[in-house]
Amino acid sequence: MATRRTSTVIPLHEHPDVETRSTDEHHQSLRLWLRLLACTNLIESRIRRRLQAEFKTTLPRFDLMAQLERAPDGLKMGDLSRRMMVTGANITGIANLLEREGLISRQADAVDRRAYWVKLTREGRRSFEKMAVVHERWVIELFEGLSDEDKHELAHHLGQLKAHILTGSARLRR
Amino acid sequence: MATRRTSTVIPLHEHPDVETRSTDEHHQSLRLWLRLLACTNLIESRIRRRLQAEFKTTLPRFDLMAQLERAPDGLKMGDLSRRMMVTGANITGIANLLEREGLISRQADAVDRRAYWVKLTREGRRSFEKMAVVHERWVIELFEGLSDEDKHELAHHLGQLKAHILTGSARLRR
Numbered sequence: 001m002a003t004r005r006t007s008t009v010i011p012l013h014e015h016p017d018v019e020t021r022s023t024d025e026h027h028q029s030l031r032l033w034l035r036l037l038a039c040t041n042l043i044e045s046r047i048r049r050r051l052q053a054e055f056k057t058t059l060p061r062f063d064l065m066a067q068l069e070r071a072p073d074g075l076k077m078g079d080l081s082r083r084m085m086v087t088g089a090n091i092t093g094i095a096n097l098l099e100r101e102g103l104i105s106r107q108a109d110a111v112d113r114r115a116y117w118v119k120l121t122r123e124g125r126r127s128f129e130k131m132a133v134v135h136e137r138w139v140i141e142l143f144e145g146l147s148d149e150d151k152h153e154l155a156h157h158l159g160q161l162k163a164h165i166l167t168g169s170a171r172l173r174r
Numbered sequence: 175m176a177t178r179r180t181s182t183v184i185p186l187h188e189h190p191d192v193e194t195r196s197t198d199e200h201h202q203s204l205r206l207w208l209r210l211l212a213c214t215n216l217i218e219s220r221i222r223r224r225l226q227a228e229f230k231t232t233l234p235r236f237d238l239m240a241q242l243e244r245a246p247d248g249l250k251m252g253d254l255s256r257r258m259m260v261t262g263a264n265i266t267g268i269a270n271l272l273e274r275e276g277l278i279s280r281q282a283d284a285v286d287r288r289a290y291w292v293k294l295t296r297e298g299r300r301s302f303e304k305m306a307v308v309h310e311r312w313v314i315e316l317f318e319g320l321s322d323e324d325k326h327e328l329a330h331h332l333g334q335l336k337a338h339i340l341t342g343s344a345r346l347r348r
Contacts, residue, residue, distance in 0.1 A: 027310055027313070027314055028322065028325055028326075028329075029310075029313050029314045029316070029317040029318075029325065030310050030313050030314075031329065032317060032325050032328060032329050032332075033217060033313045033316075033317065034259065035329055035332045035333065035336070036210070036213065036214055036217070036328075036332060037214055037218075037259050038259070038336065039210065039332050039335055039336050040210055040211055040214040041259065041261060042336060042339055042340075043207060043210070043339070044211075044261075046339065085208065085211050085212070085215065087215060087218075088262055136201055136203075136204050139201070139203050139204050139207045140201055140203045140204070142203075142207075142335075142338075142339055143203040143206060143207065143335065143338075144203075144338065145334050145335055145337065145338020145339070145342065146331060146334055146335060146338070148202065150331050150334065151202055151203065151206050152202075153327060153331060154206060154210075154328065154331040154332070154335075155202075155205065155206050155209055157320060157324050157327060157328040157331075158206075158209045158210060158213050158328070159209065160319050160320055160324065161213055161316075161317065161319055161320060161328075162209070162212065162213050162216060163319065164316075164317075164318065164319020164320070165216055165217070165220065165316055165319070166216070168319065
């Protein structure tokens, strides 16, 4: 979402009337979907803002480094792209910049010369780990309105939701 | 998210190993956040795909019309922009196209001549309502892995999460 609005006004998902489309005549599932989307937007926007303020970095950059951190041997560009949690990012553009800054390295695949492997450099790993510790603290703070029991239930229901969509009827997989 | 990747491969949030960044040493809240994000990405991608396949339209277009449908007197462009649930969309570009297609109308504000009001035309309302019925059915299907009781609990916990972030300590509002 590199093109996310940069308006200075408070975006709706931070307004009290965030679920505008949601009225009584709407079905429970539709209201639930809008609430899920509103929560995700809200948390994402807080994390973006703080990454910018404290590390002068963006969420797609952070996400890309996070994916590489999980893969010590590196990833092919295509796999990296599929693993990104932030949608809409220009992966190649970000990778070019990170390489120029010495945070990732790139290497042609031994077999398929058109394919590239990318991995974090030692400097990149150090840089990511510093951010990751702080990022995790933010996430903990954002979720601290829920008890451990609440979080457990929420994770369980989201797991059910995901499993149903991924393994459900052919209709759902369209 | 007008720039969302258009790769033909299955994006990670539809993979079984979707929460790659999530390992045991990660805190419960971080795992929960990644799961929340994965669910949102998964549902969004299904809805995008179906809007394209069945109505040859995009999620930002649908979202823009949905916001106007909730505002029979129309909205100022700035308010419309704040109400959008889909982030990263080029609101002005979409509004221009919808106006050209006769689905929305635009009018200068009587007081602030630089401000514009947009509203759905009768044709636009008809077009949106047709899509909205089908869209709601998709959402119902996507959530049908949860019982009414599960949905109620999920909505409750997401409400707690949102309320905590919106009304929580100053630290959270940063």
